[in-house]
Amino acid sequence: MRDERGMRLLRDDATRQRATFLELFLDLVFVFALTRISARLIVDFTEDHRDVYAGIGQALLLFLALWAVWSVTVWSTSWLDPDARIVQTVIIMTLVGAMTMAVAVPHAFGARASLFAITLVTLQIGRVVYFRIAGHGRPDPEQPIRILFWFVLSAPFWVVGGLVNDGTVRGALWTLAVLIDYTGLFRGWPTPRLGARRLGVETIAAEHLAERYQQFLLIALGEAIFVIGLAFSGSQFDPDQTAGFVLALVSTVLLWRIYFHLAGGVLDGALDRSRDAARLATYMAFAHMVMIAGIVLTGVGFELFITEPLGHLPASWLTAILGGPALFLIGRTALEYQVFARVSRSRVGGLLALALLVPVTPHVDPLTAGAAVALVLLGVAGADTRRARRHPPETPSPAF
Known part of the structure; x- marks a missing residue:
């Protein structure tokens, strides 16, 4: 299966198994993201006026959102050829979006909540839509629809949670959003009429x-x-x-x-x-x-x-x-x-x-x-x- 420039979209036996330099470059963003989550937690544990357990819950939601972004990317590049230009563009989109989310982490339940949520939604939906259009429905025209269905389900909870001023309401809405996202991930994005199908179900590197x-x-x-x-x-x-x-x-x-x-x-x-x-x-x-x-x-x-x-x-x-x-x-x-x-x-x-x-x-x-x-x-x-x-x-x- 080749894109318009003749590069493969699906992996085959000739595709290199080692992570590409671009994938390793993406990982550097997540190193930074983890340091921001740790910094949040350290402040929660050491400042007396902070609610430690609420802080842990908030950090967990942010971590789960970032992990979902990384997981979908990794599954995709273990199923698709990471050297294909369409796939590389998706990785670069992920890098930019994840970095924006990471810099928002310290104040993601405060002044940067809308930035974190809108970036997440834009990234998750945007890269699926881009891949569907740029790949002309290949290699599986139905899989992007399944994934998009679940991301659209969770998007209102992320966005509204990012816009409200009440931290308790934000936490509840983002918890619902995480539950939706991870239900889709865990069950293979079951969708009406299309059913469920995990990434790489035919072949995985x-x-x-x-x-x-x-x-x-x-x-x-x-x-x-x-x-x-x-x-x-x-x-x-x-x-x-x-x-x-x-x-x-x-x-x-x-x-x-x-x-x-x-x-x-x-x-x-x-x-x-x-x-x-x-x-x-x-x-x-x-x-x-x-x-x-x-x-x-x-x-x-x-x-x-x-x-x-x-x-x-x-x-x-x-x-x-x-x-x-x-x-x-x-x-x-x-x-x-x-x-x-x-x-x-x-x-x-x-x-x-x-x-x-x-x-x-x-x-x-x-x-x-x-x-x-x-x-x-x-x-x-x-x-x-x-x-x-x-x-x-x-x-x-x-x-x-």
């Missing part, structure tokens, strides 16, 4: 899609490194803050280790062996979404115990210090089931250990709480290492 998920998770870890470095470079470099800095770095390495052992490193093999690769790719997207949200929240916890290692530990801080790693392990557990149709006891044990820390950590300082979490992560990583020594390398056997 497993190696490319797997690499893109892995790259975004590394982006999230890189954002956590950014938070750690920024927090420590602005500190007094006293022994307690230095201990917090080292502890945060060790914890980040452990998150990396837990992800890539073993499921995170064989995503392409699981997609290749899947009976329904498009469905598995959808579930993998949600597992990575949970893990990345957990990493962002964990990075906020790093900032808290680096800057205030021995101070009072507010109960709300446990949402970041304990909740972030717990979210990561939940997503990682789901991914393991998707890849191997099983769940390691170490993952379940890690989650239970974090749960047991909840009633204990309010009585200790932030640094001690961070150290306890690091020990839990070390235990999970250690169990993985022991399992690898006792058993031969495992072949993916996806659940779907």
Whole structure:
């Protein structure tokens, strides 16, 4: 299937599997977006007049909106040829739109709400309409209609939410919009008369899609490194803050280790062996979404115990210090089931250990709480290492 300049629209065996430089360029925008979300959360946790839990909810809505933009783009470039000019134009549109949304994030529930919402709606609808027109309905004339149907459903909630002055009403409207968007994503955009159809249902570039998920998770870890470095470079470099800095770095390495052992490193093999690769790719997207949200929240916890290692530990801080790693392990557990149709006891044990820390950590300082979490992560990583020594390398056997 070729466009008017003779370039392919659909991928084939000759299409390169590695991410293009333009796709990696797009990822830089999302690095910036994650730093803005982290900055919002840090302010919510550290300023007394802020409602921390409302701030977390707002940051989650913004994160989900950005993740939806990235996910649709990645699925598209794992189904379509990213070197085709039409596809490259869509990626550039996404880059500009996502950057505009990112700069609006710090005040997206205030003065920049309309900018965030209108940019999101314009981007999501605009790139589908452009692809449908520029591609002359190829390669699938019905798929853009399905996606457009769901984006049009959610658009009024995004736009009206961005224009109202009441933050509570805005949050409710944007929550409805997110639910609509993710229902469409999860179910393959079911549409009257046309039914449902996920992107890449006929063929999907497993190696490319797997690499893109892995790259975004590394982006999230890189954002956590950014938070750690920024927090420590602005500190007094006293022994307690230095201990917090080292502890945060060790914890980040452990998150990396837990992800890539073993499921995170064989995503392409699981997609290749899947009976329904498009469905598995959808579930993998949600597992990575949970893990990345957990990493962002964990990075906020790093900032808290680096800057205030021995101070009072507010109960709300446990949402970041304990909740972030717990979210990561939940997503990682789901991914393991998707890849191997099983769940390691170490993952379940890690989650239970974090749960047991909840009633204990309010009585200790932030640094001690961070150290306890690091020990839990070390235990999970250690169990993985022991399992690898006792058993031969495992072949993916996806659940779907």
